[in-house]
Amino acid sequence: MLFVVSVDYTAIIVATIVGTIVGMLWYGPLFGKKWMDYMARIGKPVSGKFDADAKKAMGLGLIVTLVMSYVLYLFVAVLSVDSIGKAVELGIIVWLGFTATVMANSILYEDKDKGITVIGALYYLVSFVLMTIAIVLML
DSSP states (O other), rough: OOOOOOOOHHHHHHHHOOOOOHHHIIIITHHHHHHHHHHHHHTTOOOSOHHHHHHHHHHHHHHHHHHHHHHHHHHOOOTTTTTHHHHHHHHHHIIIIIIEEEEHHHHHHHOOHHHHHHHHHHHHHHHHHHHHHHHHHHH
16 A cells, blocks of 8 residues: 555544535535536535435545545645645645646536636535545544
8 A cells, every 4th residue: 555544533524524514605605606607507416405416425525535634644744744834835835736727627628617616626626625634634
């Protein structure tokens, strides 16, 4: 195995909860209306109702957030991140190196909607930073 670290599953679960709460706020009261407007504009209207599709998306999203929390935990452990400042720095670096670049390429090469992409990219920035802080605070 590439990384041999002791895993604190509580820290991973707390980070997952933090990421989920950020998502609920981000795509709810903060930017939900704007995001739904962008989705309607590209022909994928969102009802805003908690139907079967929304439940499925949220369930799968929870799994994705759990995986992100685990990977962030590995970065924190391997890099010995031990302060909030370093956690913020790590969250930004992970976002910049992986998420921002991939999402920028989606706009450049796949003609993805810029509005939806920016809302999503900034969500990940905030999530990564807060999730990383949560992990560090739990250790």
